[in-house]
Amino acid sequence: MSGVVKDTDGSPVSFANVVFKDSFEGTISNEDGRFYLESDEKYTTVVFSFIGFKNKEVTLEARSNYKMEITLEQEASSLDEVVIFSGKQSKKDNPAIDILRKIWENRRENGVKKFNQYAYDKYEKLEFDLNTIDSALIKSRIFKGMEFIFEEVDTSNITGNTYLPIFINEAFSKVYGDNLINEEKEILEGNKNSGFENNNTLIAFLKDLYSDYDVYDNYLKFFDKAFTSPLSRTGIDVYNYVLLDSAYRGDKWCYNIVYYPRRKNELTFKGDFWVNDSTWAIKEINLQASKSANVNWIREVYIEQEFDVLNDSIFLITRDYFMSDFSLRDKEDAKGIYGRRTTLYDDYSFDIPKDKKFYKTQIDPYQYEVYNRPDEFWDERRMEELNKDEKSVYKMLDTLKTVPRFKALYSIGSVLASGYYEVDNFDLGPVFSVVGFNEAEGFRLRLGARTYFSQNDLWRFEGFGAYGFRDQRFKFGLSGKVLLDRKTRLTAYGGFRKDVEQTGASLTSTTDVLGRNLASSSLVTVGANDRLTRIKLSTVGFSVEPIKNFNVRLTGSYRKLRSATETFSIDYLKEDGTIGDDVSQPEIELGFFYTPKRKTSGFGVERTVINDGDFANIYLGYTYGLKDVLGGDFEYQRLQGLYTQPWNIGGLGRLTTTVELGKTFGDVNLSLLNPIPGNQTLFSIYNTFSQLDFYEFVSDEYVSLHFQHNFGGRIFQRIPWVRDLNLREVIGFRTVIGNISQSNVDINRSNIIYQAPTKPYYEYSIGIGNIFKIFRIDFNIRGNYLNEVQYPEARKYGVTGSFGFDF
Template sequence: MKQFLILGLLLLSASVFSQTKISGLIKDTSGEPIAFANVIFKGSQEGTISDENGRFYLESAKTFPTVVFSFIGYTTKEVELSQRITYKMEVVLEEAASALDEVVIFTGKTSKKNNPAIDILRKIWENRRENGVKKFKQYQYDKYEKLEFDLNSIDSAFMQSKIFNGMEFIFDMTDTSNITGKTYLPIFLNEAYYKVYGDNVLNTEKEDLIGNKNSGFDNNQALIAFIKDLYSEYDVYDNYLKFFDKAFTSPLSRTGIDVYNYVLQDSAFRDNKWCYNIIYYPRRKNELTFKGDFWVNDTTWAIKEINLQASKSANLNWVRDVYIEQKFDVLNDSIFLITRDYFMSDFSLRKKEKAKGIYGKRTTLYNNYVFDVPKDKKFYSEQVDPYQYEIYNRPDEFWDERRLEKLSKDEKGIYKMLDTLRTVPRFNTLYNLTATLASGYYLIDHFDAGPIYSIFGYNEAEGVRIRLGGRTFFSQNDLWRLEGFGAYGFKDNKFKYGLSGKWLLDRRSRLTVFGGNRRDVEQTGASLTNSNDVLGRNLASSTLFSVGTNDRLSNINLSTVGFDIEPWKNFVVRVTGSYRTLRSATETFSIDYKVMDDGVFTGEIASEVHQPEIEVGLFYTPGKKTSGFGVERTIINDGSYSTFYVGYGYGMKDILGGDFEYRRLQAYYSRPWNIGGLGRLFSTAEIGKTFDPVPLSLLSPIPGNQTYFTIYNTFTQLDYYEFVSDTYASLYLQHDFGGRIFSRIPIIRKWNLREIVGFRAVYGTISQDNIYLNASNIVYQAPEDIYWEWSVGVGNIFKVFRLDFNFRGNYLEEPEARKFGITGSFGFSF
């Protein structure tokens, strides 16, 4: 979701207020660029550091006549500025005579011994937990947050493009970034004001939204929540800072001395506190690191100010630049509390400096801290109506009183400019195109047609398949929604359809009723944990190529009705009643079973299953973030939270013509693990048991994968129905190192490839009663000797492709066992 929104916005992809601006390149006498050199206006604290390519940009609201360039092992150089704006400077630094033979100094590596900066860093480690709101039992404060998106690298050719005919007035709002020096055009602005309460004894926190205002996207809470999650909360004292689902090593990390070079640059008073200034920069390229500096107090060893800019060579897609700035205030001469947090990222399809891109900015300010005022535990857990009209429609007076930082002249003009822009037909066309690419649906008068990505498909039963569908949509907070589709297969010449409806009865508890019916072709047994979602993902094979013939498909007629409720945040109770009819969809596949009467075979063979079922499911997703307040909500941090599910199903016989009585218990646990600088591990464990005899179509086949695509939580080297069980336990592990290994190999370092390893195992049994009941053309075999397989993969190929090499671990003697296979997948990730 995040990646598609960014990529969609990129498809759409000067006023000067500062008094002094400079940019250029720093190099040595041989013409090689000098990375991480210091650039500072003489007689000031305003400065920056050159990037990996020796390039720099610096601006100030003041006028400075001289700029100073310096770096370890080189002679400091002062350059007089003949004009306030000086771009494309070329600065040559000469090696210091005393350092010509000191290789360590020449390469910019700093010593870990006898380095005062390292000594200060160790003091920070010793005192890191003694600062901030964690110092108190309870805390509360006001928080003001400003989010902004801007098109950047605006030039005259871009402004004169025909695409902007009728919208030329928007370029009156262009401005220049004081960090990158690029001209940008605001396209989105959102302001929010919160009251935050926390209790360190109860280990809980509550954030009440008091006011929200935005322009450019019509109160699009999904986009707002997406941007907020993109810049999720972080603590610079942590060893790793998570952005874009990547773990950057903090310069304050205990492992920092192995990742960064540190230099004690200066000492001075900062807001009447004596502080040391330390500059840091990476020891190696292609790692998730920063460059920048920080000021640290000399008695509390707490950070007063810190600046972080992501390394240009970091293994990060679609992000050209990341800049962070935090400031802290002092309480009672000892406790430092954060007062300002600024985060800016530069998204672009290409990392070239002149390529068009999008700035994403978040400014957060904190004020009115109050401590040790306890509140009842119920205060933190009580449910409130998540949507209140007045919160999103506060008058201007509200914002004039509560903004902790006044809007600039340009920011004030954004609201008017963007509101005017929405009246321009050409802009609405571009806006709708972007929204369609991001969501997969096209809006037609309160009806979303789509998803467009599933119009065409293919499988052995239907041949070429065409599917058209849509859903009602009046706003993102609709209390009810109808959704449906129609499909036609050109091989079986049959029409399929699906229809479902949902109605949110109570927004506070999220009590929702739902129901629907679907007649379709399905790949049953493609997942261990059953689903009664009528319009869930169609698991029939939709690839033109497969490993062997995949004809093991079923015709399904599924009807459901039920309700769910969320008594606590992210804890859902769901009760579903379903009725399904199953039969084979191809002539070469059979789900036949023996008809029994009180455990005695009648001699009759049945080819169709009619089965009503009642299921109770409990879902717990701690950490899940959503947007919207209607019957459907958008998940913002998909793949970044844990999921726990336990369900009990009861199949009824002789009720509505039911064929079998059974009990089924299933559980599922999935969790992503951020393992510091070693990457990210995804783990899934499933267990289940069906307690009574049932035919093939109601058992639990171990999910195989006969496609050439990598599909998470399936066994790549298994065919469909190769193993069948009524009792199972499985484990799925996949670890993405994020390029940590490849970044150490010079030959392939520049390709920014990423390493993935996987391990999958499953244990299962099948009862003799189930084996006796079987009359299909599938021979039952359960993996009583734990079946396992492993894989190694290379990701981020051309930034969008991943290749996996899969190996079967055992059961190698089985006829036609696939010992080795190659799968791939496409995807957009940071």
């Protein structure tokens, strides 16, 4: 059933209780007084109540009751209670707060954390439904030839909206944990899905959206946002709490506490929970995200968790239900997609230790039988039966995949998501890099392709061709890689590229043979972007992953470098006194890459990262330049390091920090030094300096720091006339210090005057994000080096922007 609760004046009653009579099944109305409630049981009466109002019982005339309008009358004798409880609650003399403190004191003693080791079975069902189906949608040309799918349309018992099941994924796992060494391992024993059997990336991405959480944590992360838990130690600053009731839940006496947010637009919930009066463990809890929360594309988030009693003092989670309503528009009648995850837990066991190697040993990422279990497997391990709608999805989507029009729509979606267009066993693209512009090439066209038989290809070839209309030259690149051992991910790779490159666009060097930088192909730049280099790069190497997310690479490369424009020079003084205008240089690089908590999909030679930007990135590299080998011009050694770390700082938003450092030992020319990465584009590019031109600073040793913090609307939400825009504040600070040796200065014969940031250069930015939900604009300010003789026209102020689809 669904509807709205109002008072006699027609104003919505927020956070009213809606409970089936003589049951413990209920919910709470939202800020607008709206509610929805469903049950597998057949109840005939529902009770509406709120402090200060008379209780109202309503007889349900049908199995499903939609768009109900309930009016509550005030009780004169309870007006004082309304004053106390309807607004912000006092933190003093509030019994609900006293109970909350008891929960904090005992939180680490509840559940599996009380044991040294634990293990349990986990069944997860993930479903997606297209909602708000109407006659206009059914008759739409987009579904021509696919009308049969609407035979499966049903009506939600929760919202009253029609919906069409479009996807279901089931997974059964064994989970093991050791609290003494803080390790946990989940072993997937079975996976079954409809519609996207070969698209493990999509499945993994969707599952990551619904990542596991613990309601006892201070912050619950959903959709890359940190919601304040109602059980958080900081909860009393953002929630109001009311002790509403006490009763037996099963055979345990529990208190019922209602909570709701103190302010709008914050990442908070409203709902209630039942807590045991002796162990202070949560027995049941429901959470519904505030409709005003600053989250894009999601209209509703609703969560239910149930816990069971192991003995007199331990409560274990048995059921976790998570429902979300995705839509491009916030209006209730807008079409969208329901996402529902149901996780069930069973067969707990404790204090059975396993060797540390058990948690460290990698599991083969692909086992055919895991994804092809027979029906008998699921009949035995499925912890709740599939309903009629869920069973129909498997059959309907098997038929749908044979429809040509569906294949066409799927291809369009795939292009938008991956940037590649599929033709037989080849992908053409990236389609977003077809057109570019720079001073050396003028307008540039680029076409690329790669082999693609499946996401799990054990080998892959890739190439591109490009043509510049100003220099009238053809550029191209070819690369290949093959996975030699799946368990250790031993991979061999190599390739060749002939292209134009902006070599001063990043500090940490790369030997990616097909690597391209936005700086050398952007359509619009600030000032002259003519400091470009023609490069011929050949590479060959091996990589191995002995430990999960720890990669070791050994690469040999050979580069030939020459200036790409008449206004840019890389000239240098040779040992024989002549001037060199090009560079031939072989290198050997040993690189170590560590990305803890990175999640990937696939087991082929290339894997897709599904939680990009949500894990640390650590790199340490050693490079040796060879002289007189293959005509090498310089002998040198280079050490480089990089550490990027995202930090979720609870209700204060998300901070990203990066430190880079490096040093080159030996004398080299400009093209082998470390220019501080400027940014002459109109795009906000992280890890570059927006107010520096390319090659404005040149160094052979450096330390660079970057900080970027997104408050997520924390400040704007407190400004009445701004909060409804759901804007987000972003601030940044960037600094670098470096040096250039005198011997490197002495051999310089280029038209670049070497200037190193011997005193720290810095700049900062203030940004406004989430403009129209997809755009961010940054106002950048240069902090110093404003009156240097070499650069009298230094850019003190600048504006850059970026696009992105973020929740």
